[in-house]
Amino acid sequence: MTRGEGAADGRLDVRLDGHVAVVTLDRPEKRNALTLPMVAALREVTARLQAESAVRVVVLTGAGDKAFCAGGDLRTMIPVALDAGRDTLNPDPTERFLSGITKPVVAAVRGACFGAGLELLLGTDLRVAGSDARFGLPEAALGMIPGDGTHIRLPQQVPMAVAKSMLLRGEVLDAQRAVEVGLVNEVAAPEDVLDVAMSIAAELAAKGPIALQTSKEIVTRTTESAADFALEHALNGRVLSSQDAREGVAAFLEKRDPQFRGH
């Protein structure tokens, strides 16, 4: 298994190392910002890896040394969501990142993990962060809110005070703070992050695959309610249809401060 089908404006790279599949968001020139084709590729690749019996563990990382993922692409993907609605991003309101895979996913994070990048991270199981990693949800400054289960998963994974500060204030956590609050499992030197993640993956790959997948599924099914995700998806529609969301994205792209008007 080698490079996955590349998307026109970004690609996922998928390589198999024993029982470990390494998935790389491969758009470093744009800090691995997610495009619609990349999201479609991610959906297809995770379904394929879930079905592939040789694959026991997945490692998810970003290409380059500047970012794991800078979020949804503000030039291509986000305007589509603003114009055509959130269903264009995920037609199934209960879908969230990595909800289609019960095999353990280990994240290897270097640099920026922002917006949809953090949403994606919240769907992983174990996380290794480089000392240069930083984690944030800049959506509020853009007049938007995160989706894909963030409002359910984040407060389950970090203290509520930290979750609210990230959601409302846009607080950015550095790697040390991320490990203190439980968002990541360990911090490593940036150049060692992938090796540490691969070592954890190899450890998991040597355990009983049925046991690991069952444990993960029990945790997911007892903590993630489809109704909650559908609620987040529905209320996000209120935000995406606002003028403020359009103003926030335009301001970012025009490199100016947004003028929000509350509608």
Ligand SMILES: CCCCCCCCCCCCC[C@H](O)CC(=O)SCCNC(=O)CCNC(=O)[C@H](O)C(C)(C)COP(=O)(O)OP(=O)(O)OC[C@H]1O[C@@H](n2cnc3c(N)ncnc32)[C@H](O)[C@@H]1OP(=O)(O)O
């Ligand atoms: C598989 C199942 C899926 C189920 C669900 C699917 C749902 C669909 C996906 C979710 C939809 C998105 C929802 C999300 O809540 C909304 C967002 O994520 S909004 C985006 C939030 N992110 C940001 O605001 C970060 C913006 N970027 C930065 O702050 C900085 O770029 C950085 C990341 C800190 C990196 O800084 P630097 O290293 O200094 O690099 P530069 O700033 O110079 O950038 C280099 C280059 O990259 C371009 N770029 C960076 N980020 C983005 C981006 N988010 N979108 C588009 N382009 C980006 C930047 O413009 C530069 O390009 P250049 O100017 O050189 O052409």
